[in-house]
Amino acid sequence: MQHKYLPEVYVRFLERFPDVAEAHGELARIVRERNSFDDRTDRLIKLAVAVGSEAEGAVRSNVRKALQHGATVEDVQAVALAAITTCGFPTAIAALGWIESVVLAPSDA
Template sequence: MERKRKLDTYQRFKKQYPDYFGAVEALGTAVRHAGPLDEQVIQLVQLGAAAAIRSEGAVHSHVRRALEAGATPEQIHHSLLSLTSTIGFPTVVAALSWADDVIGRAEPNT
């Protein structure tokens, strides 16, 4: 229910401010094409940043995108665990929990 509400809010603002959202999407495309990193690596990097700022919605988004780019649940978990000495144990555990919200939905029979 919470995810649907956030998606509704996102869609409403996207419709209300199409130029702004178009510019943000264009920036994302430009960044992805600016260097040698593949989509999976970019999503794991952005996942780490989302975890660091404790953004549950961004963690959900980047886990979804990482899975779509071919990352495994184990790679996602490892990328978050590797942040422990940088962002701290409690923040990592929260991010793992948020990641599993998405991974659980992505796995068959869950």
């Protein structure tokens, strides 16, 4: 099953390495179950880590997931703005651009 919002490189990864994808998913599930955060907070934390890492794909993915779990556009933008003083202005501006590309993307729904 292919979702339109999944990057093609990720879809190919799932197809070529299903066992690795399954193990990765299981690890993510175990880690998520060990924390005390609700899903919205968990996704905002993961977004912050992705922003700090300048990981464009992870930023885009976690923006989508944060919004699905009740975060607002203002919430995800606030994460990027918080990066100004810890990660630097260029990192924050890049993240705001990646966030905007997700928020402004046409919806299939």
